[in-house]
Amino acid sequence: MATEAVENYLKAILTLSQESDAADATITRIAAVVGVTPSTATTMVKRLDRAGLARYERYGAVRLTAKGRRAASDVLRRHRIVELFLVQIVGLDWSEVHAEAERLEHAISPRLLDRLDEMLGRPRSDPHGDPIPDADGRSDHARPGPITACAPGAHAAVARVLDQGAEFLQFLARAGLTPGTRVAVVAIDSIAGSITLKPEGRTALTLSLPVAQRILVTPAF
Amino acid sequence: MATEAVENYLKAILTLSQESDAADATITRIAAVVGVTPSTATTMVKRLDRAGLARYERYGAVRLTAKGRRAASDVLRRHRIVELFLVQIVGLDWSEVHAEAERLEHAISPRLLDRLDEMLGRPRSDPHGDPIPDADGRSDHARPGPITACAPGAHAAVARVLDQGAEFLQFLARAGLTPGTRVAVVAIDSIAGSITLKPEGRTALTLSLPVAQRILVTPAF
DNA sequence: TCTAGGAGTTTGATGAGTCAAACATTCCGC
DNA sequence: GCGGAATGTTTGACTCATCAAACTCCTAGA
Numbered sequence: 354m355a356t357e358a359v360e361n362y363l364k365a366i367l368t369l370s371q372e373s374d375a376a377d378a379t380i381t382r383i384a385a386v387v388g389v390t391p392s393t394a395t396t397m398v399k400r401l402d403r404a405g406l407a408r409y410e411r412y413g414a415v416r417l418t419a420k421g422r423r424a425a426s427d428v429l430r431r432h433r434i435v436e437l438f439l440v441q442i443v444g445l446d447w448s449e450v451h452a453e454a455e456r457l458e459h460a461i462s463p464r465l466l467d468r469l470d471e472m473l474g475r476p477r478s479d480p481h482g483d484p485i486p487d488a489d490g491r492s493d494h495a496r497p498g499p500i501t502a503c504a505p506g507a508h509a510a511v512a513r514v515l516d517q518g519a520e521f522l523q524f525l526a527r528a529g530l531t532p533g534t535r536v537a538v539v540a541i542d543s544i545a546g547s548i549t550l551k552p553e554g555r556t557a558l559t560l561s562l563p564v565a566q567r568i569l570v571t572p573a574f
Numbered sequence: 575m576a577t578e579a580v581e582n583y584l585k586a587i588l589t590l591s592q593e594s595d596a597a598d599a600t601i602t603r604i605a606a607v608v609g610v611t612p613s614t615a616t617t618m619v620k621r622l623d624r625a626g627l628a629r630y631e632r633y634g635a636v637r638l639t640a641k642g643r644r645a646a647s648d649v650l651r652r653h654r655i656v657e658l659f660l661v662q663i664v665g666l667d668w669s670e671v672h673a674e675a676e677r678l679e680h681a682i683s684p685r686l687l688d689r690l691d692e693m694l695g696r697p698r699s700d701p702h703g704d705p706i707p708d709a710d711g712r713s714d715h716a717r718p719g720p721i722t723a724c725a726p727g728a729h730a731a732v733a734r735v736l737d738q739g740a741e742f743l744q745f746l747a748r749a750g751l752t753p754g755t756r757v758a759v760v761a762i763d764s765i766a767g768s769i770t771l772k773p774e775g776r777t778a779l780t781l782s783l784p785v786a787q788r789i790l791v792t793p794a795f
Numbered sequence: 796t797c798t799a800g801g802a803g804t805t806t807g808a809t810g811a812g813t814c815a816a817a818c819a820t821t822c823c824g825c
Numbered sequence: 826g827c828g829g830a831a832t833g834t835t836t837g838a839c840t841c842a843t844c845a846a847a848c849t850c851c852t853a854g855a
Contacts, residue, residue, distance in 0.1 A: 358812065380833055393813055395834055400811090412820060412833060442663075443689055453686055460677040468664055579842060601803060614843055616804055621841090633803060633850065 355406075357459045360428045361387050362397050363406060366417055367425035377414035416508070419535075426490035431458040431466055433485045437476055438469045500570045501548060501562050503538045509570035510535050521567075529555035530568065576627075578680045581649045582608050583618050584627060587638055588646035598635035647711035652679040652687055654706045658697055659690045699728070720787045722769055724759045730791035731756050742788075750776035751789065 355363070365386035369378040384394035398415050401407035406421030417425060435454040439445045445453070461469075467488070470476075478484045503509055511534045529552035530536065539549040539557055548565045551557040576584070586607035590599040605615035619636050622628035627642035638646060656675040660666045666674070682690075688709075691697075699705045707713035724730055732755045750773035751757065760770040760778055769786045772778040 356811075381831085389812085390814060391833065392815080392835080397812080439686070443686070443693070445686065445689060449685065453683055456681040456683075457678065460681040462674055462677075464670065465660070465664070465666065465674055468666060472664070577841075602801090610842085611844060612803065613805080613845080618842080 355424060358397070359401065359404075359406070360424070360459055362394075362401060363417065363421055363425035364428045364432070366401075366407060366415055367422065367429060370416070378416070379414060383415065423490045426486040428458060430486040430488070430490075431461055434466060434469050434473065434476075435461065437473055437485075442469075442472060498569060498571075499566045500536070500538065500550070500568045501541070501566050503541075503570065505538055505540050507538045508535060509538065511568060512571045513569040521564075525568070528552060528558050536570065576645060579618070580622065580625075580627070581645070581680055583615075583622060584638065584642055584646035585649045585653070587622075587628065587636055588643065588650065591637070599637070600635060604636065644711045647707040647713065649679060650713075651707040651709070651711075652682055654700045655687060655691050655694065655697075656682065658694055658700050658706075663690075663693060699725075719790060719792075721757070721759065721771065721789045721791045722762070722783050722787050724762075724791065726759055726761050728759045729756060730759065732789060732791055742785075746789075749773060749779050757791065 362383065365383050366378045369382055369386065380391050380394050380398065383398065384391045387394065389397075398407060398409050401415075401421065402409045405418055406424060407415050407417050409415045432454050435457045436447075436450045439450040439453060440447055470488075476485055477487075500509060500511075511530055511532045513532060525531065530550070535553040537551045537553075539551050541548045541562075546562050547559050548562055549557055549559045550565075583604065586604050587599045590603055590607065601612050601615050601619065604619065605612045608615065610618075619628060619630050622636075622642065623630045626639055627645060628636050628638050630636045653675045656678045657668075657671045660671040660674060661668055691709075697706055698708075705713040721730060721732075732751055746752065751771070756774040758772045758774075760772050762769045762783075767783050768780050769783055770778055770780045771786070
């Protein structure tokens with residue numbers, strides 16, 4: 354189990370990368386969210402990298418690995434369920450619950466969490482509209498959509514492929530575009546009708562937009 | 575605010591010194607309760623002394639100062655209210671809540687604690703019979719009272735018997751209700767004017783309330 | 796009264812988490 | 826494309842919490 358501090362960094366990185374304006378999770382921003390100095394954040398992010406929870410290179414942006422994303426989702430889930438519980442069952446005010454949940458989220462067992470979730474009727478989002486990741490770390494936030502809807506520069510995870518033809522699937526497999534794979538959208542050229550993708554650990558490739566449209570992705574954090 | 579570790583040491587010292595058999599809070603015992611090695615406990619107890627929370631001299635017993643007792647009481651109060659809350663409101667089983675409360679007690683704010691206390695009707699003891707210190711750190715601890723004042727389901731230890739008649743005492747001895755014995759209050763039927771008790775290791779028995787009133791007990795841990 | 800062994804202490808080490816200050820790199824505006 | 830501002834990194838230091846190993850103290854029984 355990750356320490357409290359590690360959980361806080363993971364959560365910070367996840368929420369930063371989820372922010373609409375596609376802001377990278379940079380050291381300074383992470384430090385600001387967690388409430389430490391940049392030097393501390395640097396040290397910690399290195400630890401996350403060593404632990405396989407994030408990927409990071411000097412002067413580069415920080416990205417969570419699948420494992421890190423899973424862990425961060427879990428923290429977020431705990432946070433939001435606790436918040437909702439404190440408001441709906443205990444009757445605290447929304448203004449008070451954030452700070453409270455900030456501490457309780459690290460102390461709650463899976464068993465108790467599930468019980469609270471049950472009492473609340475297994476909510477899918479909190480009243481802020483923030484999605485509550487399910488017990489498997491998935492959140493509605495990321496309803497899969499065609500990769501062609503991603504902004505250039507975005508990262509996503511392949512979720513589903515609509516074309517079931519063997520030839521197409523084999524092509525995707527060779528390219529490294531299997532479900533679960535992270536992929537970066539390098540460029541979209543609507544005039545040429547093409548999209549350039551770079552699957553993690555592979556070389557980039559260019560597809561036609563109609564073909565790419567059959568590849569559904571969820572935004573990656 | 576004391577760290578989590580400090581709170582755990584304080585709690586350990588308080589419960590050790592409260593134990594009926596007048597056992598001193600020694601380093602080895604504290605270490606065992608907290609779950610660390612004696613060398614660690616020595617180091618920590620020195621810190622408690624420096625912080626004015628405990629008094630301690632080399633090779634001597636550890637005693638809490640007023641300030642330390644106050645802080646320890648507070649931890650105990652948080653622990654027991656959380657336990658009670660988890661059982662009565664959340665519906666967890668008694669067997670599960672101790673470990674949970676062990677972590678939550680360090681993460682709960684005064685505001686939330688008070689709210690839980692309110693939801694529970696400001697209880698004075700938990701179903702184990704453990705007293706819940708009030709917000710000022712005072713606890714009913716161990717003032718013996720008639721067993722008829724216990725809540726059904728409570729556990730207690732026989733402290734004193736007011737009726738000195740031999741016949742009555744012999745009856746109690748045969749039933750297993752000797753001072754020091756732990757006893758569970760199974761049921762109280764005020765209409766029938768009877769109380770059903772189950773001394774530890776014996777079969778249950780039913781007494782009339784006027785008779786039972788002469789049996790004084792202390793809440794058991 | 797002497798001593799064996801249990802209880803307690805000290806020492807030196809470690810890892811987590813943090814900061815300030817000095818240094819390095821990157822990026823943006825001209 | 827250059828230079829300063831913004832950003833990021835390194836270094837050295839500190840506290841908290843912990844342990845193992847070596848040591849010291851105390852006491853109960855022969």
